Amino acid sequence: MQFTETVMDHFTNPRNVGVLEDADAFVEVGSSECGDTTALYLKIEEGRIVDVRFRTLGCAAAIASSSMATEMIKGKSLEEAWALTNREVADALGGLPEPKMHCSVLAEDAIREAINSYREKQGLEPW
C-alpha cells in the first residue's frame, strides 16, 4: 500500500485525537465496508466548530482521514463543515489509493451525523 507523505504524517502524528468531555455533539459511526469505527466529538459555539476530537479504530487511511478532516473543520461554520466531502479530505491528503477511498467516507459520515445530532438537540430539522 503506497500512501502519500501527508497520509503517513497524519497517520503517525494524528491531530485532534481524544475525547471532549463537554462535547456539544458526539457520534460513533462504523463503515459498512470493513466494520471500522470513528467516534467524533464537536464543541460548537455560535454555529461554529470551536473544538473537535476523534477516536478511530481503523486502518491508516481511516486514521489519517479523520485527522485531516478534523483539521479541516476546526473553526469552520456548521454549513462549511457539512459541505466537506470525503474527496476533499482525500485530496488534502495528497490522494488515497483507490481501494482506500472508502476509508475517507468514515470521516465525512461522522461529521454529518454529528452536525445533524446537534441540530436535533437544538430542535432543528436535520440537513
Place this chain on the structure above:
Amino acid sequence: MQFTETVMDHFTNPRNVGVLEDADAFVEVGSSECGDTTALYLKIEEGRIVDVRFRTLGCAAAIASSSMATEMIKGKSLEEAWALTNREVADALGGLPEPKMHCSVLAEDAIREAINSYREKQGLEPW
C-alpha cells in the same frame, strides 16, 4: 535420445550394407509402428548363411539393429539364425532406449521372413 557407443558405431559404420545380386533369399519388411523399412539379402550354402546384405530406411536404432543382426547371423545355420530374437540384438548393442525397442524387431522380422521365403523356394514348410 541416448544411444550406447555400440549403437552409434553400428549406425555410423554399418556392416553388411548393400545388395547381393545373387541372393538366395530376399525380403523387404516394414514396421507397422513407424513405416520404416528394411530389405535383407541372404546367400545360403548347405543350410548356412554365408553372406548377407541389408538396406534400411529407418532411424539410427533400426540401422544399428540391422547391422548388428546381420553380423550375428553371418556364418550361422538357418536354425541358429531363426532363433535370434530382437532382444538379443538389442543386448548385443548394449541396450536400446525403451521407445526404440520396436526398431530392433524390424531386423528379426526380416531374418525370419527371409528364411521362410528361402524354405518355401526349397519346397519346405515355413517355420
Place this chain on the structure above:
Amino acid sequence: MSEKIYYFDHAATTPTHPEVVAAMLPYFTEHFGNPSSLYGLADESREAVTHARGQVADALGASPGEIFFTAGGTESDNWALKGVALANREKGDHIITTAIEHHAILHTCEFLERQGFSVTYLPVDRYGMVDPAAVEEAITDRTILVSVMTANNEVGTIQPIAEIGAVAHKHGVLFHTDAVQAVGNVPIDVDAMQIDLLSLSGHKFYGPKGTGALYIRDGVAIETFVHGGGQEKGRRAGTENLPGLVGLGAAIKRACDDIHGHTARVAQLRDRFLDEILESVPEVTLNGHPTERLPGNINISFAGIDGEALLTLLGMQGVCASTGSACSSGEETPSHVLTAMGVPPSLARASLRLSLGDLTTEADVDFLLDTLPDAVARLRRLSRGHA
C-alpha cells in the same frame, strides 16, 4: 521508510534460496534444451527433469512416476479437484472439504458447485481443527473426494491427516490434501498419511515462484487439466519450466533433508516470541492451536486495533507481516478462517500473522519484541481516545 527489512511473512512467500538460484542458473542460458527434443542438449534437460522429480518424490515418500510438475499450488489444487471431479462423475458428485481451506480450494469448489457438484464445507473447532468423525459423517454414497489441507496458512493449525485419510479410504473415497504450507515444515509420507493427491508450491520453501507439483497416487482416476503436448506423460502439457523445476527439486531437498533440525530452530524462536509478547502486551489472544501448529506460525489478536493499521505502522520500520483483515489486499474482511473458528469480528480484524522461517534471526525477533508493544499501544490510544 526503513531500509532494513524484518521479514515475518514466510507463509506468503519466501525468497528463493541463493543455492537454489545457483542450481537454476545454468538451465536458463546453457542447458536450455527442450526436454522433448532428440539431441544431446535435450538429454541434459531430460536428466534434470528426472533428477528434480526424484527429489520431490523422495521428500514425500512417493515414487517419481507419481509426481507431476505444475505452475504452483493453485494449479495443483485446481487440477486435483476438477480432475478428480470430472474423472469420477459417474461414481458421484459430492465433495467434502473444510471451511478454512485456501481460496485455491474454496473458489474451485464454488466453480464445481456451479457445474452441478455438491460440496460440504466442514466446520472447525476454536483451534481450527477438523474432526475426522465429522468427515466420516459427511461421507455419502455420492462422495468422490475429501480434500483437507495439511496445515492452515493463516493460523498454522496442523490437521490429523492420517486419520482423515483413513476415514476416506474406509469408505472408498479419494483423499486430497493441500500441503502448500506444510511441505518443508511438517514431515510428509503419502503412504503413512494415506494421501491420494497432494498439492505443493515451490515458493513456500525457498524455491522459485511459479513452480509446484501434484502428487497423484498410482491408479487414481483424474482427468488432465492442461491439455496439449506429451509432457508429464501426457497428463500436464506445456514445455517444462526447466530452471523452475530444477529449483523446485533443489529447494524441496534442502527443506526436507533436515526438516527436524531447522523447524526446531524456527519453533524455538516462535515460542520465545510468544512467551514474551503474551507477557508484555495486555489483551492479546493467540489464534490457532496451542501445540498442533506450524513451527513458524504466530497468529495473535490485539483487542482494540485494526490489523491493517498495525501493519502500516510496523511496515514503516521495515517489518513485513500480514493480517486477517486486509480489505485492500482484495480479500474480504474479516478472514474466513478466523470467522470459521468463531473468532469475533473485532478480534479477527485485530489479528496479526507473523510467519517465521529459515531466514529469521534472534535479532529479528528482538527487534519485533521491541517494536510491536509500542505500535499496539499507540493504535490503542487512537481508538480509545487518549491522545
Place this chain on the structure above:
Amino acid sequence: MSEKIYYFDHAATTPTHPEVVAAMLPYFTEHFGNPSSLYGLADESREAVTHARGQVADALGASPGEIFFTAGGTESDNWALKGVALANREKGDHIITTAIEHHAILHTCEFLERQGFSVTYLPVDRYGMVDPAAVEEAITDRTILVSVMTANNEVGTIQPIAEIGAVAHKHGVLFHTDAVQAVGNVPIDVDAMQIDLLSLSGHKFYGPKGTGALYIRDGVAIETFVHGGGQEKGRRAGTENLPGLVGLGAAIKRACDDIHGHTARVAQLRDRFLDEILESVPEVTLNGHPTERLPGNINISFAGIDGEALLTLLGMQGVCASTGSACSSGEETPSHVLTAMGVPPSLARASLRLSLGDLTTEADVDFLLDTLPDAVARLRRLSRGHA
C-alpha cells in the same frame, strides 16, 4: 559427441537471453515480496508486475488491463478455448479451428468434444494456408469461437489473421489466435488484426520457460480457468511468478522493439541456406509457404531417408534440429501438419525442421551447409543399398 552446439531449433525453445536473466535475478532473492502483501517490499513487486504487463501490452498494441499472465502457451490456449466455451455455452456449442494447430489447441478441442461441444477442423492447402472463405462457410448460428494460429510451428506458414478475424467478427463470433510462434517474429496489432484473444509463450522469444500470457479483449466473456486468490483481477489465481513475468516483459520488449531489424537478418540467413541447399542436394522439397512464412523457419524433406536418423547423424556433430517423424519423442508419426498439407508419408517422415534465431550466425549456416549434404548422402546410401 561434438562439444560445440549448432542450435537450429529456436521453434522448440530458445535460451533465455542473458539480459533477460539479469533482469530477473533481483526478483528471486531481493525483491521477492508477494505482490498481494501490504508492505513496502510488496510495492516493488507490484510495480514490477505493472511494468511487465505494460511491456506485453505494448508489444501487442493492447492495453495493460487486457493482459493476463499465465504459465505458458499451453495454459493460455487451454484457458482461451475452455474459458470461452464455458462462458458462452448458452450462445452455442460450436468451435472452428484448423487441422494444423498445435496439440495445445487440438487436444483441448478433443477434450471439449468429450464435454459435448462440436469442433470443425478446417483443412489447409498444400502450403499450410487456411482459407478465410472456408472459415466463413464453417460458421453456423451455434458457433462461439474461431481459433486459428498466427504462424505454424512446423512449417512456419503465416495465416491471413486479419481476414479471418474480420470474417469471425462479421458473424459476431469471437476470434482467438495462438501466436506462440509469431510473437517476436511477426508484428502483432490486436486491433488491426481483429483479435479477441491471443496466446503467447515466453520461451519462444528468449524469455523464461514456464511463462506466458493471454490477451483478452475488454468485454470478452470468458470463465476463469485457474480459480483461487485475487491475482490477475481474480481471473487467473496463483502467486505471481515474479521473476518469470519480469523476464517475459523484458524478453517481449527486446524481441518486438526492433522486430523488423532482427527478423530481416534471420530471414536473410534462412534464404541463403535454402538457396544453397536446394542447389547442392538432389531430391529436396520445401514444405510450407514459399513467402508467407516465419523468418527463421526452414522445413525440407529429403526423399529416401528417415528424419530421425538424420537428426541422430547431425546431432553427433552438435547440430540441434527437429523432424516431423520423431516417433520416440512421443508424437505420432508422421506429423499431423505435413499430413494435413498433403505431404505423402514417405516425405513427411523425411522432413527436417531447422529454425533459426537471433543466436544463429553465418558460421552456423556455413557449418550446416557443409554437414547436411554429406549426412543425407550417407543415409541414402544406406537405404538405397550402396555400401
